[in-house]
Amino acid sequence: MPRTYEAVYIFDSTLEDAAITDKIGRFHDLLAPVGEVTLEHWGRRQLAYPIKRRENGYYVIARFDTDPKQLPEYERALRLDDGVIRYLVSLHEHELGAPPQTEEQLAARARDGDDDDDEE
Numbered sequence: 001m002p003r004t005y006e007a008v009y010i011f012d013s014t015l016e017d018a019a020i021t022d023k024i025g026r027f028h029d030l031l032a033p034v035g036e037v038t039l040e041h042w043g044r045r046q047l048a049y050p051i052k053r054r055e056n057g058y059y060v061i062a063r064f065d066t067d068p069k070q071l072p073e074y075e076r077a078l079r080l081d082d083g084v085i086r087y088l089v090s091l092h093e094h095e096l097g098a099p100p101q102t103e104e105q106l107a108a109r110a111r112d113g114d115d116d117d118d119e120e
Contacts, residue, residue, distance in 0.1 A: 002034040002065045006092040009078075010057040010085045013044045020058055023083055030074045031066040038063040051085050063092060 011020050028037050042059035051057070071089065078087045101109075 002067055004063065004065050004092045005071075005089055007062045007064070007087060007089045009060045009062070009087050010047070010051070011060065012054065012083050012085055013056040013058050015058065015083050019083070020060070023081065024060060024062065027074060027077055028062070028064065030077055031064060031070045034065040034067075036064075054085060057085050 009024070011023070015023075024039065040061040042061065044056055044058050047055060047057050075087075075089060078084050
């Protein structure tokens, strides 16, 4: 059953934009993604601290749906690629912020007096 994942890539900033796009395409071909892959190119930015003696990196955020069984080979390819400085793949369950609550949950919380903000 496919799940939604989010990947953050930091590429070597000396790579050409075409080379980065080519690498991303090859990585995502390993996933056999279900549906479309959403990419956000953040571009070249200074790293918070040096990684592998590099001060800058090219950031890309990708969101995709794939079968979890595809991830080990995909992550292996990322580890072996010299152009990838760092990467992080995480399960994307919802947008940032508190999870939505139903009217019943809100009413139950109000009824039970479950207000964690009160200090006694």
